[in-house]
Amino acid sequence: MARALEKYLRPQVKATPFCPGCGHGVLLGLILRAIEGLEQEGRLAWSEMLFVSGIGCAAWIPSPNFKADTLHTLHGRAVAFAVGAKAANPALKVMVVSGDGDLASIGGNHLIQAARRGNDLTVVCANNQIYGMTGGQVAPTTPVNLPTATTPGGNPYRPFDLCKLVEAAGASYVARGSVTRPYDLIDYLSRGLTTPGFSFIEVLSPCPTQFGRRQRLDSAAAMFDHLRETCRYYVETEPEAETPAGGFLLGEFVHGR
Amino acid sequence: MPSRTAQPLLPPGPRYLSGNEAAAEGALAAGCRLYAGYPITPSSEIMERMAARLPEIDGAFLQMEDEIASISAVVGGSWSGSKSMTATSGPGLSLMQECLGYAAFTETPLVLIDVQRAGPCTGQATKVGGGDIMAVKYGSHGDYQVVAFSPWSVAEMFSLTVEAFNWSERLRVPAFLLAEEATGHLRERVDIPETVELYERDYRPGEAPFGHPEADGVPSMPRFGQGENLMVTGSTHDDWGFRKTEDPVVQDRLVRRLNQKVLSRADDLCRYEGYELDDAELVVVAYGFTARAALRAVRLARAQGVKAGLLRLITIWPFCSRPLAELAGRGASFLAPEMNLGQVAGLVRQAAQGRPVHELTQVNGRSIAPRAILQKIGEVL
Amino acid sequence: MDAKAHEIRLAGLGGQGVILAGVLIGQAAVLQGLFAAGSNSYGAQARGSTCQAEVVVGAEPIDYPHVEAADLFVAMSQGAYDGYRAGTAPEGVVLYDSSLVTPDDGPNQHGLAVTEVAVNELKNKQAANVVWVGAIAGFTGWFSDEVLEKAVAENVPARFLELNRRALARGLALGRELRG
Numbered sequence: 011m012a013r014a015l016e017k018y019l020r021p022q023v024k025a026t027p028f029c030p031g032c033g034h035g036v037l038l039g040l041i042l043r044a045i046e047g048l049e050q051e052g053r054l055a056w057s058e059m060l061f062v063s064g065i066g067c068a069a070w071i072p073s074p075n076f077k078a079d080t081l082h083t084l085h086g087r088a089v090a091f092a093v094g095a096k097a098a099n100p101a102l103k104v105m106v107v108s109g110d111g112d113l114a115s116i117g118g119n120h121l122i123q124a125a126r127r128g129n130d131l132t133v134v135c136a137n138n139q140i141y142g143m144t145g146g147q148v149a150p151t152t153p154v155n156l157p158t159a160t161t162p163g164g165n166p167y168r169p170f171d172l173c174k175l176v177e178a179a180g181a182s183y184v185a186r187g188s189v190t191r192p193y194d195l196i197d198y199l200s201r202g203l204t205t206p207g208f209s210f211i212e213v214l215s216p217c218p219t220q221f222g223r224r225q226r227l228d229s230a231a232a233m234f235d236h237l238r239e240t241c242r243y244y245v246e247t248e249p250e251a252e253t254p255a256g257g258f259l260l261g262e263f264v265h266g267r
Numbered sequence: 268m269p270s271r272t273a274q275p276l277l278p279p280g281p282r283y284l285s286g287n288e289a290a291a292e293g294a295l296a297a298g299c300r301l302y303a304g305y306p307i308t309p310s311s312e313i314m315e316r317m318a319a320r321l322p323e324i325d326g327a328f329l330q331m332e333d334e335i336a337s338i339s340a341v342v343g344g345s346w347s348g349s350k351s352m353t354a355t356s357g358p359g360l361s362l363m364q365e366c367l368g369y370a371a372f373t374e375t376p377l378v379l380i381d382v383q384r385a386g387p388c389t390g391q392a393t394k395v396g397g398g399d400i401m402a403v404k405y406g407s408h409g410d411y412q413v414v415a416f417s418p419w420s421v422a423e424m425f426s427l428t429v430e431a432f433n434w435s436e437r438l439r440v441p442a443f444l445l446a447e448e449a450t451g452h453l454r455e456r457v458d459i460p461e462t463v464e465l466y467e468r469d470y471r472p473g474e475a476p477f478g479h480p481e482a483d484g485v486p487s488m489p490r491f492g493q494g495e496n497l498m499v500t501g502s503t504h505d506d507w508g509f510r511k512t513e514d515p516v517v518q519d520r521l522v523r524r525l526n527q528k529v530l531s532r533a534d535d536l537c538r539y540e541g542y543e544l545d546d547a548e549l550v551v552v553a554y555g556f557t558a559r560a561a562l563r564a565v566r567l568a569r570a571q572g573v574k575a576g577l578l579r580l581i582t583i584w585p586f587c588s589r590p591l592a593e594l595a596g597r598g599a600s601f602l603a604p605e606m607n608l609g610q611v612a613g614l615v616r617q618a619a620q621g622r623p624v625h626e627l628t629q630v631n632g633r634s635i636a637p638r639a640i641l642q643k644i645g646e647v648l
Numbered sequence: 649m650d651a652k653a654h655e656i657r658l659a660g661l662g663g664q665g666v667i668l669a670g671v672l673i674g675q676a677a678v679l680q681g682l683f684a685a686g687s688n689s690y691g692a693q694a695r696g697s698t699c700q701a702e703v704v705v706g707a708e709p710i711d712y713p714h715v716e717a718a719d720l721f722v723a724m725s726q727g728a729y730d731g732y733r734a735g736t737a738p739e740g741v742v743l744y745d746s747s748l749v750t751p752d753d754g755p756n757q758h759g760l761a762v763t764e765v766a767v768n769e770l771k772n773k774q775a776a777n778v779v780w781v782g783a784i785a786g787f788t789g790w791f792s793d794e795v796l797e798k799a800v801a802e803n804v805p806a807r808f809l810e811l812n813r814r815a816l817a818r819g820l821a822l823g824r825e826l827r828g
Contacts, residue, residue, distance in 0.1 A: 020496070022509065060491050062343070074498050074509055079491040081346060082500035082510075084369055087339040090331065094340025097327035098301045098347035099492055120339075123332040283671070283678040283686075309690070393690050420713075421685075453713055454671065454686040456678045563712040637712050 015042045018056060020077045027070055031222075031230020033189035033215030037136055038071045040192055041107070044199035053204055058103040060095055064088035064117060067143050068109035068136035068215070086116030089124045092131050103203065104130070110137040110151040114170055118150070125179035125208045132202045132209040135172060138217035146220035153256055157224055172212050173263050182207030184264040188214040190238045191260065198262065205266045214241070214258060269467045273298065276324065279461045286424040286450040287312035287354075289457050290380055293428030294352055295320055296463050299378070301349040303329040303340035305359060308392045309448040310382035313354040334362040342366060342375050346499055348490035350432055350468075354380035356448075357390060360399060361406070367441055368407030369501045371525060374439035374477065374486065376468060378431045379403075381443055382451040383606075385632035394632030395448040397555060397606030403443050404584050410522055412529035414536060415443035415584040417554040421455035427581070433466040434536065439485055440529055445583055447606065449556040449634045478506025482520075483527035530585055537587035540579040543569055547576025549648055550599045552591070552615050554580040557604050557635050564640035575644050580611070591618035602627060602647055604640050623647075649682065649790055653706035655715040658780065659732045660724025662689075662699040665777030668803065669722075670701025672781045675799040676791045677705045685713030698727050705790065720788070722780055723749050724762075743783065743826075745776070760822050766815065775815040778804075782819020787827050793820070 019042075028034045048054035061072035065085035073082040079102075083091045088106045096104045106113075113121050113135045124131060140158060141147040148158040148165050151172065155164040177184045183205035187195035195213060202209035216222060216233035227233045240257030253259050275296035284292070291313050294302075302317040314330070321328040327344065331337040337353045344351040355363060360381050370377050381403060385396035403415055414434045416427040428444050435442035471487035476497060479486045486506075489495040498508030503518045511517040529536070543565055544550065553561035558579040568575040578594065580587060591601070601619055603612035604627035616624045625647045629635050656673065660666045667688045677684035688701035702715040717737035723729035723744040729751065736742055744751055746759030760783055766776040778800060785791045796816055804812045 057494060058492070060347075073500060077496050079495070079497045080499065081343065081491075082498070082502065083339065083342075084365055084501060087335060087366065090336035090339035091343035093329065093331070093336070094301065094303055094327075094343030094345075094351070095347045095491060096343075097303075097329055097340070098344035098349035098351065099490075102347065102492055119332055120336055123336070281678050281681070283675040283684060449687070449714075452687060452690055454674050454684075455710075455713060456683050456685075559712050566711070634714065636714075637716065 015039065015046065018042045018045070018077055019075055023075050026075065028067065029219045031216065031218040031233065032067070033138070034068055034071055034136055036189040036192065037134070037213050037215055038075060040189070040195050041071070041105070041134065041199055044196045044203065047196065048200055048203060054103060058101065060102045060104045062088045062092040062095065062104060062106045064108040064112035066109040066112045066141075067138075068107060069112060071107045071136065086112055087120065088112065089117060089120040089131065089133060093124055093129050096130060104132070105203070106131055106133040108135065109142070110135055110139065110172070111141045111149045114172055115150045122175060122179040125176045125181040125210065128180060128182060128207045130207055132211070134199065135210065135212045136215045137172065137212050138215050138221055139169070140217055140221040142217045142220045146224060173210070176208075176210040177264050180208070181210045181264060182267055183209035185262040186212040186214070186258060186260050188237050188241055188258070188260060189216070190234050190241070194260070201262070201265070269469050271465055271467060272462045273465050274462055275459050276320070277459045279459050281456050281458050283454055284421055284457050285312060285452060285454045286418070286421045286446065287382065287452070288316050289421045289424040290354070290428045290444060290446070290451070291316035291320065292459070293425035294378065294432065295324070296425070297350065297429040297432035298465055299350045299352050299432065300324070300326040301329070301341065301344035301351040302326070302353065303331050303337045303344065303351070304353045304355065305331055305334045305337050307334070307356045307359045309384055309451050310354045310356045310380065312451070313380055313382070334359040335366065338363040338366040338370070338377070338379070341377050342370055342373070345375050345377050346491050346497070348492070350376070350436065352378040352380065354382065356382045357384045357386050357392070358388070360402060364406040367413070368409060368411060370441045371407070371411035371413065372501055373499050374525070375441070376435040376439050376488065378428065378435050378442050378444065380428065381445055383445070383447045385630070391632040393448070395556070395606060395634050396630070396632065397447055397557070398610070398630070399445065400583060400607060400610040403445060410526055412526050413441050413443055413584050414438065414529065415445045416538070416581055417445045417583050418450055419555055419558045419579065420450065421453055422457045424450060425457055425459070429463050429465070433464075436468045437466045437485070438528055438532065439488055443584070445555070447556045475506035477504055477508050479524065482524055483531040484524065485528050533585040533587070534589070536582055536585055537589065538581040539587055539590055540581065541590070542577040542579070544576035544578065544594065546574055547599055548574040549644060550576050550578050550594050550601050551640065551644070552578045552580065552601050552603045552611070554583060554611065557606060560635050560637045561604055561640050563637035564644060567637065567641050568644050573644060573648060583611070586614050588618035591615055592620060595620040595622040598622070600647070601625065602643060604635050604643070606630065606635065649707050651707060653704050653708070653710050654719045655717065655737070656703045656705065656720045656722070656784070657700060657715050657718040657732060657735065658722040658724065659698060659700040659728030661727065662697055664699070664724050665774065666699045666701050666724060669777040669781050670703050672778070672799050672803060673703045673705070673784060675802065676785065676795050677703070679795040679798055680791050682707055682790065683710050685710045687714060698725070698731050700728065700732060720784070722784065724776070724780065726750065743787070758826055760826065762819070762822070765818050765822070769818060770811060770815055772811055775811055778812045778815035779819040779822070782816040783823035786820040786823020789827065
């Protein structure tokens, strides 16, 4: 990581806890770069930041790494804790960073209700399409037919399209990026942080350990390649165009409302 | 100790309020500035009053999507610096249990008013119950402590809510007002005091926010936005909040301190009242609404020449063993009337040094009548 | 008022304003410097079928706040009378709406033409509950007119205030007449 970002990190933390090839370390850096850019433009101050996270690998992105106020909560409840923290001190800039299982399964109702109410939060969902920390069980974001620890015969269910879900619930800013396209993600994170109301940024972040090996994408490089090949950019004039099988539509779906 | 004298929001003097309304006013007088909750009978009037009152004073009112979100938002609000509370009943209390453990483990001050109804499960939602005594103390997993007070009047719905806030802030521990439907919905005269004594959270800059050199110490309580770069976590943590999920020494020391900081102050926390106890051969041990029926029953018994007395427990957690032990030492026997199947009677028995402890249990969704207690006094003497 | 606590029960049909009447009695007592404790039917029960409000009023703090045997029972409907008549103390007084209730032949029972007054004089049946509050106040003599007016003003919408003032005055007259 660039030396310039060290000011945002707790000196006591020497390394991230993430597996080799995990996308969460990249996302950690991109969040800091987005904030650094906004600070340089005078649009945000690090000292205003509160980072709230749930339980799971992604919840460890801010806690304890970020040298800021961090609230590492219960599984699924990060958004609800964040709503209370923001209500008690509206001067805080509150970012929730958590995983797909945390935000969309056990915490799914908190996510859509906060989007509906327009709570002034920036929610970053690191989507690795599986339960990583607990050992590769099926998530509400897991592709159909993928074998997991709890669907050995293949996942029989469809995954959520998280961006459509929060868009329908009324979010003010909705985007999906991938750690394979870091500069776009910095833009999305910056715009999410500066759009008033409920902002949601879904970040595709590969999990070679639990997801990759079940897709026979054993190396981190193979996972990154797969992500790059199967993502297509959202074009507003062709919103219904097909994405490649197993792939994702990337881009900004809601820009402030 | 950072205490101060404050004026309640209501002008001083007598008012005719419901218990739930009085609890809300007590919370506001105590300095509560964030309420997050979810409607549930028979506690909803607390929430409705807070919805009307908090915006008048720039406080935050949040109706959340469920009780889990409610207590979660309360914890978030508390760490942002607001005295924060929620209120619930029956099923809502069950949903809050995981986060109650989070609050205990992260030493988050919050107040939870439980207006008890007839359970288990949905039970009789509009009817009175008293079956949450153990649930508020043991409902979340692991070893932890809470503070709980049991009001017997509308006046105490006000005053004990203030007490709950004070102890919650002082010990950085979840504090309960363990009320009952009969008191929540009772309307009664309450004399709003000129002033209330408040304990404000104790922030000592530079000190560790999650540890204390003393085995029962209460750490400094900072808030978000002060530049402390707090690490609040429900995982086992060291004095500064770093997760220590493998270290047996840190885990052991933390769990013991969180329990000891409450238990070592049990004598200060222990509040009770005695009526006709001096020569009492039979001591009725009662709390909450049932204590009012017990007081009448004891007076009727005295009128018949029966040497009965009342020990009214105001503090339920930590449990006040000392007055029971003293009475047992004088040779008294005990009768515990309860709107549950003997949850406090078991605790009385532990403190009673082998003296007889009789039970009068009632779980039919109705409060215990004075006559029923009087009759039981006659039977056991 | 004497030293003992007085137990009052009001009962009627849901929608007759029984609960408000109980609140007004309790609030008047507190404004008068007395002690009062009230409870009532709650939830769905209060909206349909028979509904009751209890108020215990005394010059001293009240130990047990529920009505055990009513010293004064006000029956605003036949169903309420039938349901709660037995809950009256042996020397208790029963006041009933003379156009809605047919009483048994027990002692200490008095009919008051409350609904008749509300319909014929006040032209609003809904005002009967405040007529009853006036009647109870007139019969017991516990509350000053000023305190009663204040209790009513704090609890009824402004647009009905004038109607309810008249209802209160008519009730007071009925109650005082009965008291003699």
